[in-house]
Amino acid sequence: GAVVSQHPSRVICKSGTSVKIECRSLDFQATTMFWYRQFPKQSLMLMATSNEGSKATYEQGVEKDKFLINHASLTLSTLTVTSAHPEDSSFYICSARDVAWYQETQYFGPGTRLLVL
Amino acid sequence: ELKVEQNPLFLSMQEGKNYTIYCNYSTTSDRLYWYRQDPGKSLESLFVLLSNGAVKQEGRLMASLDTKARLSTLHITAAVHDLSATYFCAVDQPAGGTSYGKLTFGQGTILTVHP
Numbered sequence: 694g695a696v697v698s699q700h701p702s703r704v705i706c707k708s709g710t711s712v713k714i715e716c717r718s719l720d721f722q723a724t725t726m727f728w729y730r731q732f733p734k735q736s737l738m739l740m741a742t743s744n745e746g747s748k749a750t751y752e753q754g755v756e757k758d759k760f761l762i763n764h765a766s767l768t769l770s771t772l773t774v775t776s777a778h779p780e781d782s783s784f785y786i787c788s789a790r791d792v793a794w795y796q797e798t799q800y801f802g803p804g805t806r807l808l809v810l
Numbered sequence: 811e812l813k814v815e816q817n818p819l820f821l822s823m824q825e826g827k828n829y830t831i832y833c834n835y836s837t838t839s840d841r842l843y844w845y846r847q848d849p850g851k852s853l854e855s856l857f858v859l860l861s862n863g864a865v866k867q868e869g870r871l872m873a874s875l876d877t878k879a880r881l882s883t884l885h886i887t888a889a890v891h892d893l894s895a896t897y898f899c900a901v902d903q904p905a906g907g908t909s910y911g912k913l914t915f916g917q918g919t920i921l922t923v924h925p
Contacts, residue, residue, distance in 0.1 A: 725911055736898065736915045737853075786852055790911040799843060799900075799911060801853040 696720060697789050699802035706777055707810055714772045714805045716743075716787030722767040723789035728760075731784040731804075743770040743787075777809045812837050814901050816916035823889045823923050831919045833882040833899035841902035841910065842882045844873050846895045847918070853898065857884075889923045896920050 696719040706712050716726055724745045729737040741762055742750040749762035759781075761773040770789075774781055786804040813836040823829055833842070841860055845853040857866045859875035859882060866873050870893065872885045882899055900913040 727911060727913070736917050737900075737913075739912055739914070742912060788853075788911075788913075798855060798858055799913065800855065801845075804852040 697787065697800045697802040699785075699787055699805050701805060702803060703806040703808075705808045705810065708778050709776055712774045712777055712807060714774075714785055714787075714807075716770045716772070716789070716802050718768045718789045718791075718800075721789075721791045723770075723791070724767060726764060726770040726787055726789045727799075728762065728770075728772050729786045729788065731786060733784075737786065740772075743772075774807065777807070779809045782807055782809045812839070812901060812903075812914045814899060814914050814916040816897075816899055816919050819917055819919055821919055821921045823886070823921065825890055825923055825925055826888050828888065829886050831884040831886075831897055831899075831921075833884070833901075833916050835880050835882075835901045835914075838877070838880070839901045839903065840875075840877050842875050843900045843902070843913065844871075844882070844884055845898045845900065847898065848895050856897075886921075889921075891923045891925065894921055894923045 698717045700715045726743040728740045730740050731737045739752050740755045743762045743764040745764045751757045764770040784804050784806050787802045788799050790799050815834050817832050844856040847853050857873040862877040864875045870887045875882045896918045898918045899916045903910050903912050
């Protein structure tokens with residue numbers, strides 16, 4: 694079945710540094726990918742929609758200058774957390790939609806756990 | 811603004827018992843998903859429900875969708891310990907929208923199955 698990968702799986706960084714997270718669709722093309730954030734014991738919140746070849750669309754309250762998204766190809770989207778601070782520590786999960794055969798299944802990556810010290 | 815509410819949020823079950831998790835949503839949509847999340851893990855897709863009256867079953871889990879009532883249910887039959895996890899429903903953009911794939915999640919239901 695369709696698989697979405699993320700790299701790295703976990704990262705620890707110092708406050709003020711930038712962290713890049715990659716999201717890849719491994720056996721299907723995804724013109725649109727989505728980035729979610731999940732704080733401990735909470736639900737997932739959509740941060741932004743990543744569109745191949747165009748600018749990302751951010752949800753209300755998400756700083757686009759802090760969370761840079763680049764969708765460079767049909768199988769790769771990256772999320773860069775710039776000047777990370779402890780409050781950015783969270784579980785970041787990407788997803789991609791496989792629209793083949795009208796199944797409309799949304800596949801989630803394994804997630805990236807970010808800890809900012 | 812689309813709101814998705816699950817209940818119960820916590821469910822403690824005995825093995826062998828049946829129970830239902832409910833997912834209500836606030837605006838029209840004909841696309842609803844159920845996911846399972848194990849501690850520290852990402853989401854595993856369980857069901858994709860794409861039309862009113864859709865019913866899908868996999869093992870001890872059965873999901874249904876009533877778009878008129880804006881309600882989906884996840885029914886657990888004869889629960890076993892391996893079903894212990896957090897279950898999320900998620901609703902896609904309102905019907906007729908062009909931004910499908912943007913999911914709004916319920917709060918999640920933490921299911922614990924005891925021997």
